[in-house]
Amino acid sequence: MVGPVTLRGFAALLDVSAEEVALETGLPPLWHWGLFQDWVRPASLGGDGHPRRGAFLPAVAGLDSRMFAGGRLEFHRRLQLGEAVTRRSVIRTVKETAGGAGRLLIVTVEHTIGGEAGPAITEEQDLVFRAAVPLPAKPPEPAPEAPETGWRRTVTPDSVALFRMSALTGNGHRIHYDQPYATGVEGYPALVVHGPLQAIWMADLLRRHTPPGLRLGRFSFRGRRPAFADRPLTIEGWMEADIARLRTRDDSGAVCMTAEASLVPDRP
Numbered sequence: 374m375v376g377p378v379t380l381r382g383f384a385a386l387l388d389v390s391a392e393e394v395a396l397e398t399g400l401p402p403l404w405h406w407g408l409f410q411d412w413v414r415p416a417s418l419g420g421d422g423h424p425r426r427g428a429f430l431p432a433v434a435g436l437d438s439r440m441f442a443g444g445r446l447e448f449h450r451r452l453q454l455g456e457a458v459t460r461r462s463v464i465r466t467v468k469e470t471a472g473g474a475g476r477l478l479i480v481t482v483e484h485t486i487g488g489e490a491g492p493a494i495t496e497e498q499d500l501v502f503r504a505a506v507p508l509p510a511k512p513p514e515p516a517p518e519a520p521e522t523g524w525r526r527t528v529t530p531d532s533v534a535l536f537r538m539s540a541l542t543g544n545g546h547r548i549h550y551d552q553p554y555a556t557g558v559e560g561y562p563a564l565v566v567h568g569p570l571q572a573i574w575m576a577d578l579l580r581r582h583t584p585p586g587l588r589l590g591r592f593s594f595r596g597r598r599p600a601f602a603d604r605p606l607t608i609e610g611w612m613e614a615d616i617a618r619l620r621t622r623d624d625s626g627a628v629c630m631t632a633e634a635s636l637v638p639d640r641p
Contacts, residue, residue: 379407399451402589410543423544438505441568443595444498478502507560513627523611564602573618590637600629
């Protein structure tokens with residue numbers, strides 16, 4: 374059910390009012406991530422705080438750390454306040470490979486979300502599983518400056534923002550709230566900013582600069598490197614012809630996540 378708690382929670386997280394995001398016209402893009410939460414008993418949790426794999430997602434010994442690497446979404450219509458919604462999920466691909474992080478398992482899951490009015494969102498999520506060991510730090514990739522005509526805003530994701538995002542989405546991954554686990558087990562220098570939170574910030578930046586009569590039609594995003602708590606994060610966007618380019622950059626200038634989006638006519 375698309376309920377007021379989800380709407381108020383995401384509006385507070387993004388520091389916007391219900392009027393500003395026009396909630397009466399439907400659920401803003403990506404806020405559906407708060408609708409389907411997988412709460413399980415403690416005995417069914419893995420060491421990282423996620424539900425233990427082996428029921429829906431495959432379980433592979435030694436690959437215990439999970440990362441949300443990116444995804445692709447198509448928005449067919451807006452979900453409405455009070456609408457009863459369902460999600461049908463299927464695993465599209467499972468691929469084992471190796472990289473700088475060692476052995477990796479890449480799982481692509483497709484979700485179809487909708488209600489009585491028909492499908493609203495088709496989404497693919499790329500999940501990466503690796504060994505829960507510290508990773509060598511990679512030097513930041515050089516990135517050209519965004520066009521002067523683009524848009525930008527800077528946020529500082531603190532532990533409160535990360536807690537709110539975890540609570541709104543039912544995400545128990547300990548790298549977002551358990552500092553000793555994030556630094557001592559997975560080897561990060563600090564708490565990790567959720568990839569989906571960065572994607573929501575990028576979609577919200579685009580919303581702020583979308584002309585009347587248009588809405589988000591397609592959105593794809595990919596994580597490039599982790600972003601960490603208590604460090605300023607700049608969200609940038611600009612148009613290239615009819616495609617919106619978006620990205621997040623940390624205080625060193627490194628690109629943490631990129632996205633591209635297209636707009637479509639906003640019809641009922």
